[in-house]
Every structure is written in C-alpha cells, then in structure tokens.
Amino acid sequence: MSIELISPLANTRSKLAGIIAQIEVVSGSEYPYQDSRTAVNELRSLIDRMMRRLDGFELYPPNVQKSLLRQGNYLIVIVTELLGFIVRSTSTRNLFELYYPFKEISKKFVGENVRLILSSDWQYSPFTYPYGLDELPTFILIGLPASESENALVFPTAGHELGHNRWRANEYGKALAPDLEESVYEAYEANRAEFERVFTLKGADIRNDMFVQPIIRQSVNLSLRQSEELYCDFTGLSLFGKSYLFAFDYLIAPGLSSHRDSKYPSLETRVSLLSKYAGELGFQVNGFAERFNAEKLAGAEASNFMVLMADRAVESITERLFQMAHSHVASTVGNPFSSESEAHALQCFTNGVPSERVHTLGDLMNAAWSVFNGPDLNQLNNKGQSKTQFLTDLVVKSAENLEYLSYRDAKH
Amino acid sequence: MLNTDEVKRRLHRFDGTQSDGIVIVPNPFEHDATQIGRTSIDLRLGRWFSMLQQTKTSAIDFGVPRNENAFSASEGRSSFVPFGHPFVLHPGRFVLASTFEWLSLPNDVAAYISGKSALGRMGLIIETAAGIHPGFSGSITLELFNCGEVPIRIYPGMPVCQLFFHQVDGAVSKENSAKGTKFGGRRKPAFGSYKPDDALSSMLDVAAIDQDLFRRS
Known part of the structure; x- marks a missing residue:
C-alpha cells in the first residue's frame, strides 16, 4: 500500500x-x-x-x-x-551595563546607524556574524563565551569582533585583494621548485595556467581571511591597549588546539605581531609571546603549501593592516586610552571603588587588568567573591557613569 | 549626625588630600545638587532586581545555613530594567533592588538609609535593614515592598531613598569592620549568606536530640 x-x-x-x-x-x-x-x-x-x-x-x-x-x-x-x-x-549573566559605551564605540567605528546585540554563546571562542546579513543588515552581532559572560576582563576581545564588522561594512577585502593576489603570485614564483614538486606541475605558467589558478585562488582566499583576522587583532589592540593582550592570553594561551586553523594566521604570527605593535603603541607585556604553543598544519602537503603561500602574502601587508586599524580607530573613536586616565581608574580600583570620572572602556579594562595582575594575590574576598567578580563590578559601575551622565547632560 | 557640608568635606580625594574618606559614585556633589539635602543625600534606584521564585521556595528556614550563590542560582531570579522603563511592584510583593550609586564608608563613619516620604505615602517601603556599617563598600541592597493597595511603577534612576551619615566615636577596628579586605562589595542586590549563630545552633541541636529521643521512646 x-x-x-x-x-x-x-x-x-x-x-x-x-x-x-x-x-x-x-x-x-x-x-x-x-x-x-x-x-x-x-x-x-x-x-x-x-x-x-x-x-x-x-x-x-x-x-x-x-x-x-x-x-x-x-x-x-x-x-x-x-x-x-x-x-x-x-541572559542576566551578561554585562548589560557595558552595552551603552560599546555601542557608542561601534557607532563611531562602523557606522552611525548600526544596531548592536551583545550575546553570550555556547562556543568558547568570541565570534561575530558577518556584518550586513540579509536578515539583519545593519546589525552588529557579537557573542562572547558563555562561561565568561560575567567576566569584564575578557570584554576587550569584543574589539576584535568589531574589527570584523568594519572590515565587512567597508569591503576592505575587495580593496586589498589585488595586492594580496600579486603577493601570492610572487610567493609561488619564489617557491617554484617546491610548488612544482608538491603539485607535479612542472613548468606550469603560474600566472596563466588554468590548472594553477584554482590553487592560487585558494591561497588568495586564505590570505584574505588571515588579513582580516590580523586587522581585527590590531583593532582590538588599538581600542583596548594592553588589556587586549591580557584578554587574548587569558582566553587562548597556550592554545586552543594543537592544529592550526588555516583561516587564521598561525598563533605564533599573531602573538609576535601583537607584541611588536604593542611596543609601537608604547607598552609591552613581558613574556607574552612565550605563553603560546606552536601550531602544526594538519592538512595534506598540497593544502599546507597553499596555506604557507598565503602566509607569505600576508607578511607583505602586515604593516599596512596595522596602520589601517590604528588610523581607523584614531580617526573615528579618537584616543581610546590614556595613561593619565587609566592611572586614576587604577587608583580607584586599588581602593576597591569604581571611578567617578568618565573613562573610556580601554582605560577601565587596562586599570582592571593591572589590579588583577597586581601583587594582591587574594583571589577571594571575605564574601566569597572572586577578584574577577569584584573587578567586573568596579569596571561595570564605572562604565555606567557614561550612560547616566548622557541622560543628565541631555536635560541640561 | 553629619550634615552634608561635613559629608562633602569628608569625601575621599584621590589627589591625596583626603584619604580613607567617603566615596559615592556617581558623586552627587559634582553631578546633581538636587540630591543633596541638609542632612541627607538622595540615592537613586539601580537597574537590577532580584526576586524569589515562589514556585520553587517552600520556606526560608533560618535554622538552616544558606550559601548566597547557591541560593540565588536555585531559588532567585534576576531582572535588569533599562533606564526609562518601569518595574511594576504589586501590592504585597517584595523584591530586592540596589542603589544606582556605589557607596564606600571609612572605618569611622556609619550610615543608614530611609525611604522618601513622597514614595512612602504611596506604599513603597524601601528597606527592612537600614544600617550601613563602617567600612561598607558597594551598591546598597534595598528591600522593596509595596504595602499599598495599588501597583506602583518605579523607574531605575529615580531618587528612591535618602542616606544619613553618622560619625562613629572611635574608628572601628579592622576585625570588626565590614571591610574584611579591600575587594568587597557588589553592584547587584544580594540575598546574602546566612548561618545560625552559636546560640541558635545549640538550641537547634538540643531540639533535634529531644525529638529523636521522643521518636524512639
């Protein structure tokens, strides 16, 4: 039937x-x-x-x-x-009070009309949906790890995710693609012997051979993805300063996997560049790079070769990516952290109170991390509260001032 | 009692001219003079509210120790109300809230909170435990209760209570201070941990033994 x-x-x-x-x-x-x-x-x-x-x-x-x-x-x-x-x-574990100051940053950095949703998610790595989703075209959707949703100290990683949104909104990938493609060609030409061995395409015209083009295309696509990730790291660094390094270290060190995700630069490359450009911004975090393990490429020889060629291409525009991110932050958000302002916040936090002044999120995060890393090693206070929880409350209450004063100033 | 001129004089200054002083964040002396009375300072309602989940709580037994974190997770429920939005408190309902301001007291100053008469006359009670000990730091937990006959809409950011300050004769010793370490205080309302004191514990133990003997006899 x-x-x-x-x-x-x-x-x-x-x-x-x-x-x-x-x-x-x-x-x-x-x-x-x-x-x-x-x-x-x-x-x-x-x-x-x-x-x-x-x-x-x-x-x-x-x-x-x-x-x-x-x-x-x-x-x-x-x-x-x-x-x-x-x-x-x-979820009431989320730090709602950080929404207003971060939205102000998002509006300046990505676009005045953006909308923002900060969420927690059941995957460990912070992430963002690609900006310009057909379904929610003007929305920035950033998710931070659910297990850390009550921890303000990891919030600087949201700066990296904001970088993704600006990258997509301004189509930087399209703008950089021609230069990256040229750098990929140059990398293949410089490594011709190895290319011919791995792909058994002896004598192929790297720039014109139809069998070579899909291979080149793979490397170009990977180099674009890696460039975007570096741009985002530099955005986080430019927005949050050393607290971005501390948050990066806290979440990721010594590594999340023994094998490298080819869409990202190697962890070694990322931390080396973060250290380098932190120095150019005027601060250093001792021993940062040494806290991370080397990653191995897990694929077949051919796919590993394509990744390595992408790496070479990205090396050629690293400085440009940093200057882009840093100048974008400077021209939109202004000066996101200052040592004088951070010092005042640090003084307040060291005395166990929020700051009554208006600070940037960068200042507050940097001050909080200084206390966290500081000599007071008691991890729990007499109320069974961890130092992380207490510092989170201080950061969040300080950040709340900005929102409160905006309402007050609107009336005056 | 300290008048508000004296409170202002006793404010902590991070430039080193007044250390171990009173801290109020945001500082109403800088931001909103309307909060300053002659002997009290108005504080505003914060955005966090905590309630018991009645369907899960059969009784609060003060003979049983209670860990705050475990209790909040299993029997509490939190709400965050944005600025400009109301929290509706129905007649006979009880909820914990907190002040928007963070208060920190030195070891020789105590305080107590009191309701504002305009709100009290509409049935809003804001505290059941008014005293704030020297060394306290944090947003003050408020115990809100509507003893009136109609629901009340309250709004985060509204002036909701007044704070009076007292000089304590002789500074409180560190052992007796609420400030066990520098890092104590919170921004959300707290149910608090609880433990029967030694006397009650002893009475409960004796009662338990008596009951056990009775059952066996």
Whole structure:
C-alpha cells in the first residue's frame, strides 16, 4: 500500500507557523536594550513576508515553487539560529551595563546607524556574524563565551569582533585583494621548485595556467581571511591597549588546539605581531609571546603549501593592516586610552571603588587588568567573591557613569 | 549626625588630600545638587532586581545555613530594567533592588538609609535593614515592598531613598569592620549568606536530640 506524502507547501507553512510561535515567545522576553527587540521584530517581518509569498504558490511553475520552498527552509534555519543568539543576549549573566559605551564605540567605528546585540554563546571562542546579513543588515552581532559572560576582563576581545564588522561594512577585502593576489603570485614564483614538486606541475605558467589558478585562488582566499583576522587583532589592540593582550592570553594561551586553523594566521604570527605593535603603541607585556604553543598544519602537503603561500602574502601587508586599524580607530573613536586616565581608574580600583570620572572602556579594562595582575594575590574576598567578580563590578559601575551622565547632560 | 557640608568635606580625594574618606559614585556633589539635602543625600534606584521564585521556595528556614550563590542560582531570579522603563511592584510583593550609586564608608563613619516620604505615602517601603556599617563598600541592597493597595511603577534612576551619615566615636577596628579586605562589595542586590549563630545552633541541636529521643521512646 503506498502512502501519500503531505504537500511540501503545507509542510513549509507549518514550519513557518512554528517559527512564528517561537518568535512570539521570544518577543515576550525581558530585553536589556531596544536593539534586541528590534531584531526580533525584523525577523518576524521576514517570516510574515515569506508566508505572503506562499499565498500564490499554486500559480507558480514547478521550478519557482521548489525555489520558494528552499528559500523558506533557509529562512527557518537562519532565523532559528539568530533567535537563539538574541535569546542568549537576555541572559542576566551578561554585562548589560557595558552595552551603552560599546555601542557608542561601534557607532563611531562602523557606522552611525548600526544596531548592536551583545550575546553570550555556547562556543568558547568570541565570534561575530558577518556584518550586513540579509536578515539583519545593519546589525552588529557579537557573542562572547558563555562561561565568561560575567567576566569584564575578557570584554576587550569584543574589539576584535568589531574589527570584523568594519572590515565587512567597508569591503576592505575587495580593496586589498589585488595586492594580496600579486603577493601570492610572487610567493609561488619564489617557491617554484617546491610548488612544482608538491603539485607535479612542472613548468606550469603560474600566472596563466588554468590548472594553477584554482590553487592560487585558494591561497588568495586564505590570505584574505588571515588579513582580516590580523586587522581585527590590531583593532582590538588599538581600542583596548594592553588589556587586549591580557584578554587574548587569558582566553587562548597556550592554545586552543594543537592544529592550526588555516583561516587564521598561525598563533605564533599573531602573538609576535601583537607584541611588536604593542611596543609601537608604547607598552609591552613581558613574556607574552612565550605563553603560546606552536601550531602544526594538519592538512595534506598540497593544502599546507597553499596555506604557507598565503602566509607569505600576508607578511607583505602586515604593516599596512596595522596602520589601517590604528588610523581607523584614531580617526573615528579618537584616543581610546590614556595613561593619565587609566592611572586614576587604577587608583580607584586599588581602593576597591569604581571611578567617578568618565573613562573610556580601554582605560577601565587596562586599570582592571593591572589590579588583577597586581601583587594582591587574594583571589577571594571575605564574601566569597572572586577578584574577577569584584573587578567586573568596579569596571561595570564605572562604565555606567557614561550612560547616566548622557541622560543628565541631555536635560541640561 | 553629619550634615552634608561635613559629608562633602569628608569625601575621599584621590589627589591625596583626603584619604580613607567617603566615596559615592556617581558623586552627587559634582553631578546633581538636587540630591543633596541638609542632612541627607538622595540615592537613586539601580537597574537590577532580584526576586524569589515562589514556585520553587517552600520556606526560608533560618535554622538552616544558606550559601548566597547557591541560593540565588536555585531559588532567585534576576531582572535588569533599562533606564526609562518601569518595574511594576504589586501590592504585597517584595523584591530586592540596589542603589544606582556605589557607596564606600571609612572605618569611622556609619550610615543608614530611609525611604522618601513622597514614595512612602504611596506604599513603597524601601528597606527592612537600614544600617550601613563602617567600612561598607558597594551598591546598597534595598528591600522593596509595596504595602499599598495599588501597583506602583518605579523607574531605575529615580531618587528612591535618602542616606544619613553618622560619625562613629572611635574608628572601628579592622576585625570588626565590614571591610574584611579591600575587594568587597557588589553592584547587584544580594540575598546574602546566612548561618545560625552559636546560640541558635545549640538550641537547634538540643531540639533535634529531644525529638529523636521522643521518636524512639
């Protein structure tokens, strides 16, 4: 006996109705700021629009029908993921008070009209969605590790994620691609003998041979991804100073894996460059580079070769990437940290109180890390509170001043 | 009692001219003179609220020690209310809140908080334990209760209580100070840890023995 399947249209409508029911539950959450609620409303609009598009389904030719159903499925997948992200942004472990000052930075650095959602996520590494998502085009979505969501000391890693958003918003990849491509060609030409051995393409014209182009393309794509990561590291460094190094060390040292992810520069390269440019910005963190293990490339010989060629290409624009990041921060955010301001915050934190002055987040983070790394080694106070928890409260209360005073100043 | 001129004189100055002084952040003497009375300073309501989850809490037993972190995680619930948004407190309901300001007291100054009469007349009680000991540091936990007959909308950032300061005769010793270490204090309201004192523990032990003997007999 054969059984008829339910129509795919009915399935899709049912699945979309399920998402709508989920959105209605999520809409009832307590949101710490408006942008999360706006995102939920925008996602709801997308689903409603898809539902309307299905109204004339029977009138479409079969290929259009299938395309519509596929789009429906895709929308359900992405909206579900984004809803989960937004729900996690309401966790009361998150540091909501840091939202306002960080949004001010985001508006200056990425664009005045951006919206921001800071969330925690159940993956250990900080991450951001690519800026300009079709579903939420003006949103910056940054997730910090859920286990560290109550720890202000790791917040500087959000600076790295902000770099990704500026990179995408301004299409720096497109602007750098020609130079990186040329550097990749040069790297292959300089390593021709090894290239010919690994790929058994003896005598191939590296710049014109159709069999070589996909190999070159791989290296170019990897070099673009690696360049973006370095730009983001430099952005974090320029925004937060030495606290970016401390947060980087705290989260990652000695390494997250024994094998290297080829989309990133090697850990050795990243920490070496961070040390170098920290020195150019006027500070050093002793022994920073030595705290990290070397990583191995895990792929086949051919893919490892492509990664190494990408590495060579990226080396050629490292200085340019740092200058880009640093000048972007300087021209948009201004001076994100100063030793005088940090010294005052440090004095307050050392006395166990928040600072009453208005500081940048960079100053507050740098001061907090100085206390954390300082000689007072008691990790718990008499209330069973860790030094991290207490320093977080001091940083957050100090940052709250900025928001409070903005309301007060608006009236005066 | 210290008048507010004296409180201002006793404020901590990080330029070294007044160390171990009173700290209020944000400082109303710099930012908002309307908070300054003759003998009291108004403090504002913070954005964090903590409630008990009634469906999970059958009784609070003061004969049983309570660890604050475990208790908050298992039976508490936190809310963050943004500026400009209300928290609605219904008649007969109790919630912990905290002051927006962070207060730190030196070892020879104590304080107590009191409600504001305009709010009290509408049924809002803001504290059950008013005293603040020398050496205290943190946002002050407020115990909000609506003893009125209609729901009240309260707003983070609104002046919600007043703080009076007292000079303590002779500085409190370090052992007796609330400041066990420099790093003590918090920004969110706290349920607090609890332990029966020695006398109560002894009474409970005796009662337990008596009950055990009764069951066996």
